[in-house]
Amino acid sequence: MIELTTDRLYCRQIQSTDWPFFLSLYEHTDIMRYVSDTRSHADIHDAFDSRLPLWSPGSPHWLCLMVFDRATQQPLGVTGYIHREDDCAEVGFLFIPQAHGKGIGYESLRAVCDYAFHDGGIRRMIATVTAGNHASKRLLEKTGFVQEGELREAFWLNGQWQNDWLFGLLRHEYR
Template identity: 70%
Template structure:
């Protein structure tokens, strides 16, 4: 299972000891505002447990990496990707409020993209962001993702139907944007 290292961060596979941080992240209304409505702890635990098995490129479950500061080992968020097809994957990320706006998301997402394109056999990465989540949109665009469309009434969140912004990034485009 990969460990990704950047100048400020270390991104390590999720382990059982990360449960308190994962739970806190998933229960934070500010973090989950554009992701999903409040869920019972048992549902969050199921999501956590599904990300614990050993992962390798092509696995059917998420590569979930805990993003930490290298110096202090403070957990900041989670990032990773999942293979949707043999050579296509979807990226995702969540960061604690105190870690947002400091470039940690960008730094860790670049590391995930680099890994997916060089080691993971990925040709194309995608991301779906709830319309209105401008911070995540900007992060994806800074990484090189292009908004390719919008799905209307994609899912129910916050008592109403929400649209999804759809993003894509090809391996060759990522190399060009770097």
């Protein structure tokens, strides 16, 4: 099982006991504003179940890590990545509002990138962000990701077509 630690955070692969927290993230309208329209309980549970199998580099499903405050053991969010090619992976993250603006996303994303580039065999990390999600854009850029483009009307969300911002980070660029 993958476990990552930082000064303030402990990250471990998601477990069945994490279902209530996962559900609360995916039902929170502010958290999901740029991610997904309202989903049924069953659809959220399917997404959760797909992340439960033991993960190792090259697995076809998401490495989904629960992010905890090391001092309080409070869950703060989820992060992780999924292979898109053998050496290319897409990163993702969701955090509770109480964790926003405190460097939690940055610290956890750095841990994920450290693992992916040094132990996971990843050469290139990518991220797709719905245009307008400036907080995620700032987080990715602070971590070293470069905006590589924008896909126009690429994603149906909130009853209309949305543009997607595309980001990339190469192992040799990562600091």
